[in-house]
Amino acid sequence: MTRIAILGTGSVATTLAGPLVASGHSVVLGSRLPGGTVPVAGTTVQPFADAVQQAAVVVNALPGDAAVAVLSGLPVPGGAVLVDVANAVHTGPDGLATGLRYPGGSLAEELQRALPAARVVKTLNTMHVSLMVRPAAPVTAFLSGDDADAKAVVRTLLTDLGWASDRVLDLGGLVTARWVEGFAPAIGPTVRALGPVPFGLAIAH
Known part of the structure:
Protein backbone atom coordinates (compact mmCIF):
# COMPACT_ATOMS: atom_id res chain seq x y z
CA MET A 1 0.00 0.00 0.00
CA THR A 2 1.30 3.43 -0.96
CA ARG A 3 0.15 6.70 0.56
CA ILE A 4 -0.84 8.89 -2.39
CA ALA A 5 -1.84 12.54 -2.24
CA ILE A 6 -3.74 13.73 -5.30
CA LEU A 7 -3.84 17.51 -5.42
CA GLY A 8 -7.19 18.64 -6.74
CA THR A 9 -10.78 17.46 -6.54
CA GLY A 10 -11.80 17.90 -10.18
CA SER A 11 -12.46 15.30 -12.84
CA VAL A 12 -8.84 14.21 -13.25
CA ALA A 13 -8.26 13.79 -9.52
CA THR A 14 -11.48 11.87 -8.91
CA THR A 15 -10.99 9.69 -11.99
CA LEU A 16 -7.57 8.57 -10.78
CA ALA A 17 -8.49 8.22 -7.12
CA GLY A 18 -11.10 5.47 -7.39
CA PRO A 19 -8.96 2.79 -9.09
CA LEU A 20 -6.00 3.59 -6.84
CA VAL A 21 -8.16 3.06 -3.75
CA ALA A 22 -9.47 -0.17 -5.28
CA SER A 23 -5.86 -1.32 -5.77
CA GLY A 24 -5.23 -0.98 -2.04
CA HIS A 25 -3.54 2.41 -1.86
CA SER A 26 -4.24 5.01 0.80
CA ASP A 65 -1.22 27.56 -14.60
CA ALA A 66 -1.49 27.28 -10.80
CA ALA A 67 0.63 24.21 -10.15
CA VAL A 68 4.06 25.77 -9.58
CA ALA A 69 2.75 28.47 -7.25
CA VAL A 70 0.77 25.98 -5.16
CA LEU A 71 3.30 23.16 -5.00
CA SER A 72 6.33 25.35 -4.31
CA GLY A 73 4.77 26.32 -1.00
CA LEU A 74 3.94 22.80 0.17
CA PRO A 75 5.94 20.49 2.48
CA VAL A 76 6.39 17.72 -0.09
CA PRO A 77 8.64 15.10 1.55
CA GLY A 78 12.15 14.70 0.19
CA GLY A 79 12.33 11.73 -2.14
CA ALA A 80 8.60 11.70 -2.84
CA VAL A 81 7.54 10.85 -6.38
CA LEU A 82 5.73 13.82 -7.91
CA VAL A 83 3.54 12.67 -10.79
CA ASP A 84 2.67 15.58 -13.07
CA VAL A 85 -0.40 14.96 -15.26
CA ALA A 86 -1.16 18.61 -16.04
CA ASN A 87 -0.59 20.95 -18.98
CA ALA A 88 0.34 24.60 -18.44
CA VAL A 89 -1.17 26.60 -21.30
CA HIS A 90 -2.64 29.90 -22.32
CA THR A 91 -6.28 29.52 -23.35
CA GLY A 92 -8.61 31.25 -25.76
CA PRO A 93 -12.26 32.26 -25.30
CA ASP A 94 -13.31 28.65 -25.94
CA GLY A 95 -11.15 27.40 -23.07
CA LEU A 96 -8.82 25.50 -25.38
CA ALA A 97 -5.06 25.93 -25.45
CA THR A 98 -3.56 28.62 -27.66
CA GLY A 99 0.04 28.30 -26.48
CA LEU A 100 2.37 26.98 -23.81
CA ARG A 101 3.11 28.81 -20.57
CA TYR A 102 6.66 27.47 -20.55
CA PRO A 103 7.86 27.60 -24.17
CA GLY A 104 11.32 26.13 -24.46
CA GLY A 105 10.72 24.24 -21.23
CA SER A 106 7.92 22.37 -19.48
CA LEU A 107 5.71 22.46 -16.44
CA ALA A 108 7.38 19.26 -15.23
CA GLU A 109 10.81 20.91 -15.29
CA GLU A 110 9.47 23.98 -13.48
CA LEU A 111 8.05 21.72 -10.76
CA GLN A 112 11.39 19.94 -10.44
CA ARG A 113 13.15 23.29 -10.00
CA ALA A 114 10.60 24.38 -7.41
CA LEU A 115 10.88 21.08 -5.51
CA PRO A 116 14.44 19.81 -6.06
CA ALA A 117 14.14 17.06 -3.43
CA ALA A 118 11.12 15.50 -5.15
CA ARG A 119 11.38 13.10 -8.08
CA VAL A 120 9.18 14.41 -10.88
CA VAL A 121 7.67 12.09 -13.50
CA LYS A 122 5.46 13.33 -16.33
CA THR A 123 2.65 11.12 -17.63
CA LEU A 124 -1.02 10.98 -18.73
CA ASN A 125 -1.13 14.57 -20.02
CA THR A 126 -1.70 13.68 -23.68
CA MET A 127 -5.24 12.31 -23.43
CA HIS A 128 -8.77 13.12 -22.39
CA VAL A 129 -9.53 12.33 -18.75
CA SER A 130 -11.90 9.52 -19.80
CA LEU A 131 -8.91 7.61 -21.24
CA MET A 132 -6.66 7.84 -18.19
CA VAL A 133 -8.09 4.70 -16.60
CA ARG A 134 -8.53 1.39 -18.46
CA PRO A 135 -8.39 3.20 -21.83
CA ALA A 136 -10.69 1.80 -24.49
CA ALA A 137 -8.70 3.50 -27.25
CA PRO A 138 -5.12 2.43 -28.11
CA VAL A 139 -3.53 5.55 -26.64
CA THR A 140 0.00 5.74 -25.25
CA ALA A 141 1.01 6.75 -21.72
CA PHE A 142 4.39 8.45 -21.91
CA LEU A 143 6.90 8.61 -19.07
CA SER A 144 9.45 11.40 -18.68
CA GLY A 145 11.71 11.63 -15.64
CA ASP A 146 15.30 11.68 -14.45
CA ASP A 147 14.93 9.04 -11.73
CA ALA A 148 14.59 5.43 -12.89
CA ASP A 149 13.17 4.22 -9.57
CA ALA A 150 10.52 6.95 -9.61
CA LYS A 151 9.50 5.97 -13.13
CA ALA A 152 9.22 2.34 -11.98
CA VAL A 153 6.84 3.47 -9.22
CA VAL A 154 4.72 5.32 -11.78
CA ARG A 155 4.69 2.30 -14.10
CA THR A 156 3.23 0.25 -11.26
CA LEU A 157 0.57 2.89 -10.61
CA LEU A 158 -0.31 2.91 -14.32
CA THR A 159 -0.79 -0.85 -14.12
CA ASP A 160 -3.15 -0.26 -11.18
CA LEU A 161 -5.04 2.18 -13.40
CA GLY A 162 -5.53 -0.51 -16.04
CA TRP A 163 -2.70 0.26 -18.45
CA ALA A 164 -1.09 -2.60 -20.39
CA SER A 165 2.70 -2.53 -20.24
CA ASP A 166 3.04 -2.28 -24.02
CA ARG A 167 1.05 0.98 -24.03
CA VAL A 168 3.50 2.70 -21.66
CA LEU A 169 6.48 4.34 -23.36
CA ASP A 170 9.49 5.66 -21.44
CA LEU A 171 10.84 8.64 -23.38
CA GLY A 172 13.85 9.23 -21.13
CA GLY A 173 14.79 12.20 -18.97
CA LEU A 174 12.53 14.95 -17.73
CA VAL A 175 13.55 17.17 -20.63
CA THR A 176 11.39 14.97 -22.87
CA ALA A 177 8.33 16.34 -21.07
CA ARG A 178 8.74 19.32 -23.39
CA TRP A 179 7.69 17.11 -26.28
CA VAL A 180 4.58 15.64 -24.65
CA GLU A 181 3.50 18.99 -23.23
CA GLY A 182 3.91 20.43 -26.72
CA PHE A 183 0.89 18.34 -27.74
CA ALA A 184 -1.48 20.62 -25.84
CA PRO A 185 -1.89 23.38 -28.47
CA ALA A 186 -2.94 20.70 -30.99
CA ILE A 187 -6.01 19.85 -28.89
CA GLY A 188 -8.02 22.87 -30.07
CA PRO A 189 -7.65 22.22 -33.83
CA THR A 190 -8.33 18.52 -33.25
CA VAL A 191 -11.52 19.24 -31.30
CA ARG A 192 -12.67 21.62 -34.01
CA ALA A 193 -11.98 18.98 -36.66
CA LEU A 194 -13.50 15.96 -34.87
CA GLY A 195 -15.94 17.47 -32.43
CA PRO A 196 -15.84 16.87 -28.66
CA VAL A 197 -14.86 13.20 -28.81
CA PRO A 198 -12.37 11.79 -26.29
CA PHE A 199 -8.96 11.32 -27.89
CA GLY A 200 -5.31 11.02 -26.96
CA LEU A 201 -1.88 10.73 -28.50
CA ALA A 202 -0.80 7.26 -29.59
CA ILE A 203 2.38 5.78 -31.03
CA ALA A 204 1.83 2.97 -33.51
CA HIS A 205 4.59 0.37 -33.34
Whole structure:
Protein backbone atom coordinates (compact mmCIF):
# COMPACT_ATOMS: atom_id res chain seq x y z
CA MET A 1 0.00 0.00 0.00
CA THR A 2 1.30 3.43 -0.96
CA ARG A 3 0.15 6.70 0.56
CA ILE A 4 -0.84 8.89 -2.39
CA ALA A 5 -1.84 12.54 -2.24
CA ILE A 6 -3.74 13.73 -5.30
CA LEU A 7 -3.84 17.51 -5.42
CA GLY A 8 -7.19 18.64 -6.74
CA THR A 9 -10.78 17.46 -6.54
CA GLY A 10 -11.80 17.90 -10.18
CA SER A 11 -12.46 15.30 -12.84
CA VAL A 12 -8.84 14.21 -13.25
CA ALA A 13 -8.26 13.79 -9.52
CA THR A 14 -11.48 11.87 -8.91
CA THR A 15 -10.99 9.69 -11.99
CA LEU A 16 -7.57 8.57 -10.78
CA ALA A 17 -8.49 8.22 -7.12
CA GLY A 18 -11.10 5.47 -7.39
CA PRO A 19 -8.96 2.79 -9.09
CA LEU A 20 -6.00 3.59 -6.84
CA VAL A 21 -8.16 3.06 -3.75
CA ALA A 22 -9.47 -0.17 -5.28
CA SER A 23 -5.86 -1.32 -5.77
CA GLY A 24 -5.23 -0.98 -2.04
CA HIS A 25 -3.54 2.41 -1.86
CA SER A 26 -4.24 5.01 0.80
CA VAL A 27 -5.45 8.05 -1.13
CA VAL A 28 -6.05 11.56 0.15
CA LEU A 29 -7.32 14.40 -2.02
CA GLY A 30 -5.75 17.79 -1.45
CA SER A 31 -8.08 20.75 -1.67
CA ARG A 32 -7.81 24.51 -1.24
CA LEU A 33 -11.20 24.46 0.49
CA PRO A 34 -11.68 21.04 2.12
CA GLY A 35 -15.06 20.21 3.55
CA GLY A 36 -18.40 18.93 2.42
CA THR A 37 -18.94 15.61 0.67
CA VAL A 38 -15.99 13.33 -0.04
CA PRO A 39 -16.04 12.94 -3.84
CA VAL A 40 -14.56 9.42 -3.98
CA ALA A 41 -15.41 6.59 -1.59
CA GLY A 42 -12.44 5.44 0.44
CA THR A 43 -10.60 8.76 0.26
CA THR A 44 -10.32 11.71 2.60
CA VAL A 45 -10.10 15.39 1.67
CA GLN A 46 -7.51 17.54 3.43
CA PRO A 47 -5.85 20.93 2.92
CA PHE A 48 -2.99 20.76 0.43
CA ALA A 49 -0.25 20.97 3.05
CA ASP A 50 -1.76 18.24 5.24
CA ALA A 51 -2.36 15.97 2.26
CA VAL A 52 1.27 15.91 1.10
CA GLN A 53 3.07 15.73 4.45
CA GLN A 54 3.43 11.95 4.64
CA ALA A 55 2.81 11.03 1.01
CA ALA A 56 5.17 8.76 -0.87
CA VAL A 57 3.53 9.83 -4.13
CA VAL A 58 2.04 13.24 -4.91
CA VAL A 59 -0.06 13.62 -8.05
CA ASN A 60 -0.37 17.10 -9.52
CA ALA A 61 -3.93 17.21 -10.85
CA LEU A 62 -4.18 20.97 -10.43
CA PRO A 63 -4.68 23.41 -13.31
CA GLY A 64 -1.29 23.78 -14.94
CA ASP A 65 -1.22 27.56 -14.60
CA ALA A 66 -1.49 27.28 -10.80
CA ALA A 67 0.63 24.21 -10.15
CA VAL A 68 4.06 25.77 -9.58
CA ALA A 69 2.75 28.47 -7.25
CA VAL A 70 0.77 25.98 -5.16
CA LEU A 71 3.30 23.16 -5.00
CA SER A 72 6.33 25.35 -4.31
CA GLY A 73 4.77 26.32 -1.00
CA LEU A 74 3.94 22.80 0.17
CA PRO A 75 5.94 20.49 2.48
CA VAL A 76 6.39 17.72 -0.09
CA PRO A 77 8.64 15.10 1.55
CA GLY A 78 12.15 14.70 0.19
CA GLY A 79 12.33 11.73 -2.14
CA ALA A 80 8.60 11.70 -2.84
CA VAL A 81 7.54 10.85 -6.38
CA LEU A 82 5.73 13.82 -7.91
CA VAL A 83 3.54 12.67 -10.79
CA ASP A 84 2.67 15.58 -13.07
CA VAL A 85 -0.40 14.96 -15.26
CA ALA A 86 -1.16 18.61 -16.04
CA ASN A 87 -0.59 20.95 -18.98
CA ALA A 88 0.34 24.60 -18.44
CA VAL A 89 -1.17 26.60 -21.30
CA HIS A 90 -2.64 29.90 -22.32
CA THR A 91 -6.28 29.52 -23.35
CA GLY A 92 -8.61 31.25 -25.76
CA PRO A 93 -12.26 32.26 -25.30
CA ASP A 94 -13.31 28.65 -25.94
CA GLY A 95 -11.15 27.40 -23.07
CA LEU A 96 -8.82 25.50 -25.38
CA ALA A 97 -5.06 25.93 -25.45
CA THR A 98 -3.56 28.62 -27.66
CA GLY A 99 0.04 28.30 -26.48
CA LEU A 100 2.37 26.98 -23.81
CA ARG A 101 3.11 28.81 -20.57
CA TYR A 102 6.66 27.47 -20.55
CA PRO A 103 7.86 27.60 -24.17
CA GLY A 104 11.32 26.13 -24.46
CA GLY A 105 10.72 24.24 -21.23
CA SER A 106 7.92 22.37 -19.48
CA LEU A 107 5.71 22.46 -16.44
CA ALA A 108 7.38 19.26 -15.23
CA GLU A 109 10.81 20.91 -15.29
CA GLU A 110 9.47 23.98 -13.48
CA LEU A 111 8.05 21.72 -10.76
CA GLN A 112 11.39 19.94 -10.44
CA ARG A 113 13.15 23.29 -10.00
CA ALA A 114 10.60 24.38 -7.41
CA LEU A 115 10.88 21.08 -5.51
CA PRO A 116 14.44 19.81 -6.06
CA ALA A 117 14.14 17.06 -3.43
CA ALA A 118 11.12 15.50 -5.15
CA ARG A 119 11.38 13.10 -8.08
CA VAL A 120 9.18 14.41 -10.88
CA VAL A 121 7.67 12.09 -13.50
CA LYS A 122 5.46 13.33 -16.33
CA THR A 123 2.65 11.12 -17.63
CA LEU A 124 -1.02 10.98 -18.73
CA ASN A 125 -1.13 14.57 -20.02
CA THR A 126 -1.70 13.68 -23.68
CA MET A 127 -5.24 12.31 -23.43
CA HIS A 128 -8.77 13.12 -22.39
CA VAL A 129 -9.53 12.33 -18.75
CA SER A 130 -11.90 9.52 -19.80
CA LEU A 131 -8.91 7.61 -21.24
CA MET A 132 -6.66 7.84 -18.19
CA VAL A 133 -8.09 4.70 -16.60
CA ARG A 134 -8.53 1.39 -18.46
CA PRO A 135 -8.39 3.20 -21.83
CA ALA A 136 -10.69 1.80 -24.49
CA ALA A 137 -8.70 3.50 -27.25
CA PRO A 138 -5.12 2.43 -28.11
CA VAL A 139 -3.53 5.55 -26.64
CA THR A 140 0.00 5.74 -25.25
CA ALA A 141 1.01 6.75 -21.72
CA PHE A 142 4.39 8.45 -21.91
CA LEU A 143 6.90 8.61 -19.07
CA SER A 144 9.45 11.40 -18.68
CA GLY A 145 11.71 11.63 -15.64
CA ASP A 146 15.30 11.68 -14.45
CA ASP A 147 14.93 9.04 -11.73
CA ALA A 148 14.59 5.43 -12.89
CA ASP A 149 13.17 4.22 -9.57
CA ALA A 150 10.52 6.95 -9.61
CA LYS A 151 9.50 5.97 -13.13
CA ALA A 152 9.22 2.34 -11.98
CA VAL A 153 6.84 3.47 -9.22
CA VAL A 154 4.72 5.32 -11.78
CA ARG A 155 4.69 2.30 -14.10
CA THR A 156 3.23 0.25 -11.26
CA LEU A 157 0.57 2.89 -10.61
CA LEU A 158 -0.31 2.91 -14.32
CA THR A 159 -0.79 -0.85 -14.12
CA ASP A 160 -3.15 -0.26 -11.18
CA LEU A 161 -5.04 2.18 -13.40
CA GLY A 162 -5.53 -0.51 -16.04
CA TRP A 163 -2.70 0.26 -18.45
CA ALA A 164 -1.09 -2.60 -20.39
CA SER A 165 2.70 -2.53 -20.24
CA ASP A 166 3.04 -2.28 -24.02
CA ARG A 167 1.05 0.98 -24.03
CA VAL A 168 3.50 2.70 -21.66
CA LEU A 169 6.48 4.34 -23.36
CA ASP A 170 9.49 5.66 -21.44
CA LEU A 171 10.84 8.64 -23.38
CA GLY A 172 13.85 9.23 -21.13
CA GLY A 173 14.79 12.20 -18.97
CA LEU A 174 12.53 14.95 -17.73
CA VAL A 175 13.55 17.17 -20.63
CA THR A 176 11.39 14.97 -22.87
CA ALA A 177 8.33 16.34 -21.07
CA ARG A 178 8.74 19.32 -23.39
CA TRP A 179 7.69 17.11 -26.28
CA VAL A 180 4.58 15.64 -24.65
CA GLU A 181 3.50 18.99 -23.23
CA GLY A 182 3.91 20.43 -26.72
CA PHE A 183 0.89 18.34 -27.74
CA ALA A 184 -1.48 20.62 -25.84
CA PRO A 185 -1.89 23.38 -28.47
CA ALA A 186 -2.94 20.70 -30.99
CA ILE A 187 -6.01 19.85 -28.89
CA GLY A 188 -8.02 22.87 -30.07
CA PRO A 189 -7.65 22.22 -33.83
CA THR A 190 -8.33 18.52 -33.25
CA VAL A 191 -11.52 19.24 -31.30
CA ARG A 192 -12.67 21.62 -34.01
CA ALA A 193 -11.98 18.98 -36.66
CA LEU A 194 -13.50 15.96 -34.87
CA GLY A 195 -15.94 17.47 -32.43
CA PRO A 196 -15.84 16.87 -28.66
CA VAL A 197 -14.86 13.20 -28.81
CA PRO A 198 -12.37 11.79 -26.29
CA PHE A 199 -8.96 11.32 -27.89
CA GLY A 200 -5.31 11.02 -26.96
CA LEU A 201 -1.88 10.73 -28.50
CA ALA A 202 -0.80 7.26 -29.59
CA ILE A 203 2.38 5.78 -31.03
CA ALA A 204 1.83 2.97 -33.51
CA HIS A 205 4.59 0.37 -33.34
